[in-house]
Amino acid sequence: LLILKAVSLGPQHGYGVLLRIEQISKGHFPLQQGTLYPALYRLEDRGLLATEWGTSENNRRAKFYTLTPAGRKQLIDGRTKWHEIIAGMTAALRATPESL
Amino acid sequence: VRSLIRRARALLRHLLGRTSLEREMDDEFQSHLAHRADDLERSGLSRKAAERAARVEFGALEAHKDAARDARGVRAWDELRANVGFAIRGIAHHPVQSLIVAITLTLGVGISGVVFAVMNALAFRARVDRDAASFVRIFASYRTDTTGPLAGRTGSAARIPRLRAHDAVAVADRRLAGGAARAVRRCATHAGRARDVHLLRRIRAREANRGTRAPA
Numbered sequence: 118l119l120i121l122k123a124v125s126l127g128p129q130h131g132y133g134v135l136l137r138i139e140q141i142s143k144g145h146f147p148l149q150q151g152t153l154y155p156a157l158y159r160l161e162d163r164g165l166l167a168t169e170w171g172t173s174e175n176n177r178r179a180k181f182y183t184l185t186p187a188g189r190k191q192l193i194d195g196r197t198k199w200h201e202i203i204a205g206m207t208a209a210l211r212a213t214p215e216s217l
Numbered sequence: 218v219r220s221l222i223r224r225a226r227a228l229l230r231h232l233l234g235r236t237s238l239e240r241e242m243d244d245e246f247q248s249h250l251a252h253r254a255d256d257l258e259r260s261g262l263s264r265k266a267a268e269r270a271a272r273v274e275f276g277a278l279e280a281h282k283d284a285a286r287d288a289r290g291v292r293a294w295d296e297l298r299a300n301v302g303f304a305i306r307g308i309a310h311h312p313v314q315s316l317i318v319a320i321t322l323t324l325g326v327g328i329s330g331v332v333f334a335v336m337n338a339l340a341f342r343a344r345v346d347r348d349a350a351s352f353v354r355i356f357a358s359y360r361t362d363t364t365g366p367l368a369g370r371t372g373s374a375a376r377i378p379r380l381r382a383h384d385a386v387a388v389a390d391r392r393l394a395g396g397a398a399r400a401v402r403r404c405a406t407h408a409g410r411a412r413d414v415h416l417l418r419r420i421r422a423r424e425a426n427r428g429t430r431a432p433a
Binding site: 130131132133149150151152154155156158159161162163164173175177178179180187 | 220223224227228241242244245246248249251252253255274275276277278280281284285287288289290
């Protein structure tokens, strides 16, 4: 879900996805760099990401990932589910003997 | 279903285009390292140190590649191919031993199968189709149990609805008269069992000796 979100903010190559995740999660999820790629490939094989080789801002060749329509839908679904989990957990953790 | 088709198509593409897949993965990882090194260089490291640091940060390259292949689903295929290759090389290396092993297994499995098939047909099943009497006899001895449903009932066996041959034989074995014998005959005639008819004749003869009314 994090990867989908990172890619949804604009096409990214692998390293860019890492930086973007670090940036948007405020460093809460340090990823080991190599572990990103299996996840990216899995998303690509599921048709959630599309890839294209291009030139990066450093003037280097890089493979760019973009969100497909299916990927966008997955992102929205995932976000909805995540908010439901948070709402449920928050309510559950707030419960006191009096409120029952 | 659509996502399943997508995944199958992706897997097929990877299997058919293995070399390009490997090359692309290699390029992508190198590109990643180069970008990371660029960033590190910008933070003040020498190019060489930056490249080394980038590699260290990335982790074990081959391990990540393996994980990536796993994610693509092509690794199982690789391993299968490697195993089959290994087996073929082994067979080619020791042809005589391989042949002996193959023959031993073939004969072992084949003979076991044949013996079981024959024994199964001849010995393990009640031969109801050709020797009905053996079937009847089994039940007859079971039914002579004195606690059974017919125990101690005289003459009334014929009134039991749908009395079966083996029940009736059991009753006859317990030397009951009249109705039981009639039941035996009815059932025996119905089932066409010669043995039961024979039994009936014996019962009838005994009844005649005793002077009771012979069954119809």
